[in-house]
Amino acid sequence: MTRSDRLSLAHLWVAIAAFGVASAMALMQALSRASLDLPWRSAKMYYLSVTAHGVLMALVFTTFFIMAFGYVVVSRTLDQEPTGLKLAWAGFWIALVGTLMAAVTVLSGRATVLYTFYPPLQAHPAFYIGLTLVIVGSWCWSVVMLLSYRTWRGTRPDRPAPLPMHGMIATVIVWLIATIGVAAEVLFQLIPWSLGWSKTVDPVLARMLFWYFGHPLVYFWLLPAYVLWYTVLPKVVGGKLFSDPLARLVFVMFILFSTPVGFHHQFMDPGVSAGWKLLHTFLTFAILFPSFITAFTVTASMEVGGRAKGATGLLDWIGKLPWRDPLFSSVALSMILFAVGGIGGAINASFGMNAVVHNTAFIQGHFHLTVGSAVALTFMGAAYWLLPRLSGRELELPLLARVQPYLWFVGMVLFSFSNHLTGLMGMPRRIYDASYGGSTVAAAWRGLTGLSAIGGVFLFASAAFFMLVMLGTGLAGKRITPQRVEWAEPLQPAAPGRGWFDRYWVWTAVAVVLVLIAYAYPLWMHLQMTRYGSPGFKPY
């Protein structure tokens, strides 16, 4: 095993462990909604499990998986070890210690503030410090990724980065810009306040800084999934990437538009004027465009694969696709769910219309199709593909791996669609009990909350299958000579030289200008106001 693969595997196992714990927390929530009389069912346990699920899935599972995948991309496309292996390992340990600090704090009931940790809800300082360490670890990873690219370029000054690396460089740039916001919130507001060094915080300022980070965070999750869709999926289906330059354009557009959109999470907030919210709305819609291109390019690449296997009719290429391969089925099913989730996102972002869905169950229905399917299901599929190639062990329990993506799909359809509907009927998200003292309006939600719970059970079964396959492979998989990690060739040969889309400094500069336009003035205006801070509360 190479030193780089050992590094990737360490990250991958932390991601898998976080996923396992977070899935158990999810089952607890889904069953609470069904109002079953279960042992340990209590409001305290419910809100604690919402917090643990959000933190471990959204922040830990994703980040560690992406770091693992980033190192795979470096070693397998640049054909070199990551530059700065010591820094990479330091980042791993820092992020792991941070994860353990945050997880222990949450699971011991000292940080039931949800993964968005809006003040003036106040957590134990170890929660904020732990999350900071996770971010610091990810910064070490970011530096190693960029240094590795620089090393590679040193000997090939005229060549564009291989497409997977291009996508990961975009991911790193988005991440470095985005994390400035949450770092400012946690370091200047929340840590001093939770330690008692400062008495109060401004909750709207905290929300502005959080959502400056919180929306590009979703592209930090999504871009590595897109890298897999563009550069691994066509290879798995025996096809070719339909368009290399458009894929490069897509990643560049995410560098530009990922961050200056955060106010669309604050449409219903007081203290932020409507004009700035409208500007962020326009920029939000701009970011639909690269995903539309992705839908075409990736589907066309699959069609190329189906036709290479002899399909000639209009749609029979779909039947030629490897539906029994868990990586393929994971990605294909996640794309179907993401198409619905993306349109739901456009609804959420529609300015005044957001009032109908804001903080209702519609939102959790929405993001379980995006991060919970497009990202998580793709990452699970990728784990089936990666683990044998990194560890040199054959995938154990392949039947479970084959069934698992379909179970996830069915579970997510039930869970997500019922939540979209109850959301439109006005049911709030994140409530332990939905009866509201026998309210007749609330009674109308009941059948659908039961359906959502059934979906949750399917999802938990799927997650359990995934964990069994991973643990079985890691502990008992037969030793084999690992297959190579292979990437898709473009249909038409890629340009030999670097083009406009490969000029990262230029696009980063434009992105920073857009961020300044969208955020500098409203933040400055905000700081000029007479504001009153809030003391902390721990109602949990």
Next chain:
Amino acid sequence: MNVDLYEKIWMWASGLLIIAFLTTIVVGVAGSSLQPPSHVETIDPTKVWNDPRFAKRGVTVDDHGATVVLIAMMFAFQPAELHVPANRPVTFRLTSADVIHGFEIVGTNGNTMVVPGYVSQFTTTFRTPGEYLIVCNEYCGLSHHLMSAKLFVDAEGARP
């Protein structure tokens, strides 16, 4: 850059769809002043009960419509029962005495965050008389799911 003809058509169609989406928003803003609650006004969150703006809570009806003044707190709305007239603009003014809360009138587009240190304000008109459920839709602590209130929209002339 060489782009396939079908993909070109798809990209143009996607662009037009995005423009159509944005047009509906612009029409809503320009035509019906449809916008999210975005009032900018601050208040000392530790003194809301004595602040003259929130000392007298409840509904005030005048010739133009009604104003509702309300404080959200863990885990109740104060007052917890409101009567407003139908078919007349009702302006809600809210603030929080502790953490962030949500204020959602189920089955309507009445929805706002209630953030300590800030005054939320929005105006809406209820067309259908009847009883409405108000819920807190932002997690605020262990009894978050119990935080609710009632809104009665009274038909014209029916108000006690």
